[in-house]
Amino acid sequence: MKNEYMLQVLETVKRRNAAEPEFVQAVTEVFESLEPVIDARPDFVEAGILERIVEPERMVTFRVPWVDDSGKVQVNRGFRVQFNSAIGPYKGGIRLHPSVYSGIIKFLGFEQVFKNSLTSLPMGGGKGGSDFDPKGKSDREIMAFCQSFIAELYRHIGANCDVPAGDIGVGAREIGYMFGYYKKLTGQFEGVLTGKGIPYGGSLARTEATGFGVCYFADEMFKANGKSFAGSTVVISGSGNVAIYACQKATALGGKVVAMSDSNGYVYDPEGIDLAAIKDIKEVRRARIKEYVNYRPNAKYTEGCSGIWTIPCDVALPCATQNEINEESAKALVKNGCWAVVEGANMPSTPEAIATYQSNGLLFGPAKAANAGGVSVSGLEMTQNSMRLSWTFEEVDERLHGIMKNIFKACDDAARTYGMEGNYQAGANIAGFLKVAEAMKAQGCV
Numbered sequence: 001m002k003n004e005y006m007l008q009v010l011e012t013v014k015r016r017n018a019a020e021p022e023f024v025q026a027v028t029e030v031f032e033s034l035e036p037v038i039d040a041r042p043d044f045v046e047a048g049i050l051e052r053i054v055e056p057e058r059m060v061t062f063r064v065p066w067v068d069d070s071g072k073v074q075v076n077r078g079f080r081v082q083f084n085s086a087i088g089p090y091k092g093g094i095r096l097h098p099s100v101y102s103g104i105i106k107f108l109g110f111e112q113v114f115k116n117s118l119t120s121l122p123m124g125g126g127k128g129g130s131d132f133d134p135k136g137k138s139d140r141e142i143m144a145f146c147q148s149f150i151a152e153l154y155r156h157i158g159a160n161c162d163v164p165a166g167d168i169g170v171g172a173r174e175i176g177y178m179f180g181y182y183k184k185l186t187g188q189f190e191g192v193l194t195g196k197g198i199p200y201g202g203s204l205a206r207t208e209a210t211g212f213g214v215c216y217f218a219d220e221m222f223k224a225n226g227k228s229f230a231g232s233t234v235v236i237s238g239s240g241n242v243a244i245y246a247c248q249k250a251t252a253l254g255g256k257v258v259a260m261s262d263s264n265g266y267v268y269d270p271e272g273i274d275l276a277a278i279k280d281i282k283e284v285r286r287a288r289i290k291e292y293v294n295y296r297p298n299a300k301y302t303e304g305c306s307g308i309w310t311i312p313c314d315v316a317l318p319c320a321t322q323n324e325i326n327e328e329s330a331k332a333l334v335k336n337g338c339w340a341v342v343e344g345a346n347m348p349s350t351p352e353a354i355a356t357y358q359s360n361g362l363l364f365g366p367a368k369a370a371n372a373g374g375v376s377v378s379g380l381e382m383t384q385n386s387m388r389l390s391w392t393f394e395e396v397d398e399r400l401h402g403i404m405k406n407i408f409k410a411c412d413d414a415a416r417t418y419g420m421e422g423n424y425q426a427g428a429n430i431a432g433f434l435k436v437a438e439a440m441k442a443q444g445c446v
Contacts, residue, residue, distance in 0.1 A: 003035050009050045020103025022322060026110050026347060027054055029354075033429035036418045047441045053433075056109060058082040061102065062152040064130055066144040068137075077101075078149050080128035082162055083109035086439035090126030090162035091116055091375060091382075094178075096169030100129040107322070108167075108346055112375070114432030115368040118407045121379035126162055128153065134169045146177035154182050159190040159385070165378045166195040168321070171241065172207075176200075191385025194378035198390075203381035205396040206374075210344065211245025212397070213373015214317060214365075216404035218342040219253060221365050221424065224412065227340065230254030235313040237261045237305065238320035239282050239289050242344045242371065246317050247275055259311050261320065262289040266308040269299040312336040319344030327352035334360045343367035354425065369407050369428040376403045 001007060013027050031050075038044060064076040079102060082090045092112040095104070105127050113125030132145050157164060166175055175195045183189055189201075196202035205212070215229070222228050234255040236243050239262045247257045257273045259266055262282075267273075267289055277295035281287045290301045309316065309329035316338050318325055322345065325333075330353035333341065341357055342365035343349065349357070357364045377400055384390055391399075408424075414434070415427030 001032055001035055003038055005045055006031055006035060006038055006050065009054065012051075013054050017103070017106070020106060022107040022347070023103045023110065025351065026107040029347075029351065029425075030110075030114065030429045030433070033426040034433055037430055037433065043441065044437055048445070049437045049440055052440060053084065053113070053436065054110070056081045056083045056106065057085060059102070059106070060153075060156055064132065064145065064148045064152070066141070066148045068141055068144075076130045076132040076145070078128070078130045078152060079105040080153055080156055080162070080164075081105050081109040081126060082156070083125040083127070084113045084436060085124035086436050086443060087117060088122035088124045089160055091123035091165070091378065092125055092127040093165045093167030093374075094170045094174075095127070095129035095167040096132045096134050096174070097129070098131050098133045100131045104322075105129055111346055111368050113436060114429060115372045116375055116379075117432040117435045118369055118410060118428060119372050119376045119379060119403055120406060121376065121403075123375065123379050126164070127167075128164055129167065132169075134174070139173070142174060143177045146174050147181040150178045150181045151185065154185050157182075157192055159192050159382070163191065163378070163382060164193055165375070168240070171195070172197055172202075191382050194381040196381070201381075201385050203377055203384055203396055204391065204393040205400060206377045206381060207241060208245040208248070208397075209377035209400055210242045210371055210374030211247070211319070212249045213376065213400060213404050214242070214246045214319070214342055214344040214370050215249035215253060216373065216401050217365055217370040217408055218315070218317075218340065220405055220408035221342070221363055222340065224408070225363055225422075227363065228254065229315070232256070232314035233258055233312065234315045234317060235259045235308060235311050236317045236319055236344075237266070237308055237324060237348070238318075238345065239278055240319070242374070243317075243319040244275070244278060244282065246319055246344050247273060247278070250315070250317065251275065255315060258313065259308050260289065261305050261308050263305065263320075264288055265290060265301055265303040266305060267292040267299050267301050268311055269296055271296075271298065309333055310336070313338055314340070316341045317344050318348035320348065321345055322347045323350050325349045325353045327356055329353065330356035334362065339363060341365070342370045344371050346371065358423070358425075364425060366425040366428050368432060369411050369424065372407055373400055373404055376400055
């Protein structure tokens, strides 16, 4: 990056957020794509778009006290960042994981601004979470935490202000507890949270949306480059919601998924992953993936996660967490013949890994485009709530498929327009940025 103005803004970001490397990484990655746009648009410089877009409009930090099953008081820290509302109410998930701190929440919120813009739906960017770890907790403890969390957060959210959803550690159970307590506190039954259960305003296909969306985006990218899932070997990291439904859709499109993982290790099944077994382990019994070998004795379980990327494959779908593929893992993928990486998690590839993909000609589907299926269907859930309607699974899935097709087209067109044909990372950043920047400029200095 040579643009002096952009370098100055980036230096300010680094200075102000020196203890938040994930956020600095996310901003740097976007800025590196935007240089030709800023060079061509002095009006964005005059309006201070970059200086404003890297600062959250609001960030709330609060304590979350709750009582565990032994009667002991526990205290966690809660966060909500309302990053940008230029194109709609803040929208973004809630993450419950011990790694959560302000830098994680800000990086996720910043990414969400561009991801939501790409969907073409009227949604701004936000994110929330806590360092609470739901693993090993009873349903009563989960409920106690969720009610305490929403007892503070409810003051800052609303159907036309900020609409949270699920993320790592937050599924239908957690959303249900949060929604129920929000309704009790406010006396309002409104579409304030998405990912709700079907009986109380949820959308069909929301559970499948992110995983399906990853594969819909990948399929469009493959078609544009003369490739296909058909006959390909696929490795997927993670075994949560995104990974499970990416596995289901990749298989339906003709791929053979041979490996999945969790935070302890990974399983390799050369005959193809038995998705019913994974669903039973993860969705029904909430157990660890090492139990997969009890269902499929010919499969192999290995402790540790990074080794999954040494398994030969054609297509890699990282669907676990941020920075899970480093340069070494990326080189292993290249060495073993991988020709595409499509991101299902948020920022799962380090900058060095992405450089490795691009220098070796791999097709690369960046997270802010490829994993936008979840927030797309969350947006469709908001629409259904506002209209007091419920669409069929097929109707929602068709809309999701159309949105993911349009996202790929927007990335492809933006990359071509700015002389970076085939660089879908740059295309996603540019297409997402332009819509938000134009809206910010039109609304003045706010």
